[in-house]
Amino acid sequence: MQTVINKLQRYEMRMMLAFFDVPLKEQPKHSPDARKLLTSFQRANREKYDRIYRICVEQDVSGDESGEPPKEVIAFSDASRIISQEVKELEDSAVRTVSEKYLALSKDLVKQIQEEATESINREAKKFNRLEIKVGTKKPKEIKGAVPEEFERLLQLASSRLNILMVGPTGCGKTFISSKIAEALDLDFSSQSCSAGVSESAFSGWLIPVGAAGKFVYVSSEFVRIYENGGVFLFDEMDASDANMLVFLNQALANDSFTVPQRHTKPLVKKHKDFVAIAAANTGGGGADAMYHGRNSLDEATLDRFRVGTVNMDYSPTVERSLFCEEILEWGLKIRLSILNNNLVRVLSTRTMIDAQKMKNDHGWTVEQFEQGYFASWSKEELAIVGRR
Numbered sequence: 001m002q003t004v005i006n007k008l009q010r011y012e013m014r015m016m017l018a019f020f021d022v023p024l025k026e027q028p029k030h031s032p033d034a035r036k037l038l039t040s041f042q043r044a045n046r047e048k049y050d051r052i053y054r055i056c057v058e059q060d061v062s063g064d065e066s067g068e069p070p071k072e073v074i075a076f077s078d079a080s081r082i083i084s085q086e087v088k089e090l091e092d093s094a095v096r097t098v099s100e101k102y103l104a105l106s107k108d109l110v111k112q113i114q115e116e117a118t119e120s121i122n123r124e125a126k127k128f129n130r131l132e133i134k135v136g137t138k139k140p141k142e143i144k145g146a147v148p149e150e151f152e153r154l155l156q157l158a159s160s161r162l163n164i165l166m167v168g169p170t171g172c173g174k175t176f177i178s179s180k181i182a183e184a185l186d187l188d189f190s191s192q193s194c195s196a197g198v199s200e201s202a203f204s205g206w207l208i209p210v211g212a213a214g215k216f217v218y219v220s221s222e223f224v225r226i227y228e229n230g231g232v233f234l235f236d237e238m239d240a241s242d243a244n245m246l247v248f249l250n251q252a253l254a255n256d257s258f259t260v261p262q263r264h265t266k267p268l269v270k271k272h273k274d275f276v277a278i279a280a281a282n283t284g285g286g287g288a289d290a291m292y293h294g295r296n297s298l299d300e301a302t303l304d305r306f307r308v309g310t311v312n313m314d315y316s317p318t319v320e321r322s323l324f325c326e327e328i329l330e331w332g333l334k335i336r337l338s339i340l341n342n343n344l345v346r347v348l349s350t351r352t353m354i355d356a357q358k359m360k361n362d363h364g365w366t367v368e369q370f371e372q373g374y375f376a377s378w379s380k381e382e383l384a385i386v387g388r389r
Helices: 010-019 031-044 046-056 076-084 092-101 107-129 151-159 174-184 222-229 243-254 300-304 317-323 326-341 350-363 367-374 380-385
Strands: 130-133 141-144 164-167 189-193 206-209 216-219 231-236 257-259 268-270 275-281 310-312
Touching: 010 031, 010 046, 031 046, 151 164, 151 174, 151 310, 164 174, 174 189, 174 231, 174 275, 189 222, 222 231, 222 268, 243 257, 243 300, 317 326, 317 350, 326 350, 326 367, 350 367
Parallel strands: 164 275, 164 310, 189 231, 231 275
Antiparallel strands: 130 141, 206 216, 257 268
């Protein structure tokens, strides 16, 4: 049996470690450490590891070739605690899926998980659908509509004027969140793509012949405007940036000023006290991967500007429940689960689900109709894996 430890979900790793008699309190807090520990167990006793993997990941409790049920068990309290800690990060159907994986192990556990899930989801939904934000001595500001679970942390970072780096999959709402932060702080908002080919001038401004008799005049960029006057500026697709352009941005983000030589009358650009820098990326700075092969690596100088302000993002259960009808939501979550379970290099973003919902609302499209577009670029093998022709 070939198993890929680095593809395991956090709760799967914790459940497997519990089966290996590692107490919850002694389990590694970070996923990379948990993977290393599981690797050591795999090397020490591959037969036992494969048995536990079948139980925890493949939901196979049929036992060995003799037909005997698996002998490995873990305490009910441990299993309940592991799953319940994941509840805040999972939507209704995902929680039910996790619950069903352990149905054969404990029916009571399933009931408890679902009750805790319902209570937690209802509580979190109320919390994020109507959020009051208080910054300093200002009067609290109400943010209407659902916002992601990471919003409060992001807002705290922005309130302290720390540079923020949001790392998450395509279409999970990073641009939307940035504009919401600006709204909460009563600040102006602007953005610029950092994709390949975007030059330093897009951020420093231009010297172009637009004056009388073709006189060259400095034209400011949105970045210079926000930097000098205050506001939230989003560097979109930061991990697709040209390395030379990042050298320029690093200076501006690390210091309280930078120089624009082409602005002859006032070359020094000073940072406003209410300037907030937010960068959005699909990768953590390590460069291209199987999913995002058009990405560049970010050097330590750039990443150091965002060290404390780095926040990992994902598709938000709270936001998606507020946006989609039950049919669209269940369809999207089911496809995502198939992609995850089969290690497919595909995504189903919140953006895609928004388009599907719009076509359903505007023209009464069925699931089959918007699947024609979604699956158009998939191979026959991939379609077969997720049960499509």
